[in-house]
Amino acid sequence: MQLHLVRYTDPLTSMGPAMKRKPSTEATAAWIRLMRIQSRVLDAVEQDLKKAGFPPLAWYDALLELSRAPSGEMRPVELEKQMLIPQYSTSRLIDRLVDEGLAARRECKIDKRGQFVEITEVGRELQKKMWSAYSAAIEKHVGSKLSDADAAKLCGLLDRLGCSCGEAPSLAARDGAPVR
Amino acid sequence: MQLHLVRYTDPLTSMGPAMKRKPSTEATAAWIRLMRIQSRVLDAVEQDLKKAGFPPLAWYDALLELSRAPSGEMRPVELEKQMLIPQYSTSRLIDRLVDEGLAARRECKIDKRGQFVEITEVGRELQKKMWSAYSAAIEKHVGSKLSDADAAKLCGLLDRLGCSCGEAPSLAARDGAPVR
DNA sequence: AGTGACTAAATGCATTTGCATGAATTAGTC
DNA sequence: GACTAATTCATGCAAATGCATTTAGTCACT
Numbered sequence A, B: 001m002q003l004h005l006v007r008y009t010d011p012l013t014s015m016g017p018a019m020k021r022k023p024s025t026e027a028t029a030a031w032i033r034l035m036r037i038q039s040r041v042l043d044a045v046e047q048d049l050k051k052a053g054f055p056p057l058a059w060y061d062a063l064l065e066l067s068r069a070p071s072g073e074m075r076p077v078e079l080e081k082q083m084l085i086p087q088y089s090t091s092r093l094i095d096r097l098v099d100e101g102l103a104a105r106r107e108c109k110i111d112k113r114g115q116f117v118e119i120t121e122v123g124r125e126l127q128k129k130m131w132s133a134y135s136a137a138i139e140k141h142v143g144s145k146l147s148d149a150d151a152a153k154l155c156g157l158l159d160r161l162g163c164s165c166g167e168a169p170s171l172a173a174r175d176g177a178p179v180r
Numbered sequence C: 001a002g003t004g005a006c007t008a009a010a011t012g013c014a015t016t017t018g019c020a021t022g023a024a025t026t027a028g029t030c
Numbered sequence D: 001g002a003c004t005a006a007t008t009c010a011t012g013c014a015a016a017t018g019c020a021t022t023t024a025g026t027c028a029c030t
Helices: A003-009 A011-015 A025-051 A057-068 A076-083 A087-099 A121-141 A148-162 A169-175 B003-007 B011-015 B025-051 B057-068 B076-083 B087-099 B121-141 B148-162 B169-175
Strands: A103-107 A115-119 B103-107 B115-119
Touching: A025 A057, A025 A121, A025 B025, A025 B121, A025 B148, A057 A076, A057 A087, A057 A103, A057 A115, A057 A121, A076 A087, A076 A115, A087 A103, A087 A115, A115 A121, A121 B025, A148 B025, A148 B148, B025 B057, B025 B121, B057 B076, B057 B087, B057 B103, B057 B115, B057 B121, B076 B087, B076 B115, B087 B103, B087 B115, B115 B121
Parallel strands: none
Antiparallel strands: A103 A115, B103 B115
């Protein structure tokens, strides 16, 4: 349908060595759905959490990662890799967790550039409380709209776009769901 | 519809007045994938556009909506509804488009509270140029990883989460892909 | 016409993000 | 060991975002 674009709008497209193929209507539709639905569902879940008086989801993700780490501590760099967020973002997220008494910075003796971040008891408790509200929101906005079989299919299709998202499903579902 | 909900009853669920049903591992896994993959794919596409020297996707969406509107103009409120972004966000987006000469504010005679926003020739050109890069990015990050049949399946599954995202696929793909 | 409820859009202010850079430390190389 | 490159983390600054409020205009009703 957008053939006319290819045909005469853009001579650039046919020139470069970087040949630009146009997506099928199906692919485009999938892209749109992926963007719109994700945004809606995420919004809905975050709103639920917020209404219940909880901090943003990113905090949960960080607390979950920390709580899973051996002895509840990890390096910021590691956290950064797990959460797939930029370095400065991690740094500031940790700032806020520390400010709220949910985590603490510990000196790192083996590498003096770095540090360790350790989750506190309060942090662990918050993570658990949040999971209760969070899981309810997931059920409400995802689980209740899809059979398990369909959810699994959806996973499979999405995975092909990202080439695996790291974590085994069984692990992920054990006591929480990291997001980004 | 959601028979699986009724199937099992754990003690937790049947306790509170606020019935918190836990999601299945499949649902949780789907949620995680939806969040992570979307974020990755969106990032990848936005990066491609940025590297090509183009403004953010939101600009494209707005320009596309405007270019589709009869005589290339619409009310901010309408744009807001189409794009599913907050009112203040629309207001500022328009500011930026106007600053760059991509759109112009027009007086609205029938309702003096409001206004019309009209896309300029430059705006239309930018929209077309962006679509060329944008569509290439969609093909690269979505189309090339999924058969058309699978893309269609993915659409179907996602649609069930959001209960339709407004637009008919054929229309959406005609000359662009609005995102949020 | 006057009042109050409502809608369209803009804006002030605090918070958050993105980007680039800086400071400290470690690693690699000769 | 001295020098350069790479790493870990923090931060200043500009831009973007979210939220609440303001301004201006409309509408319904009496």
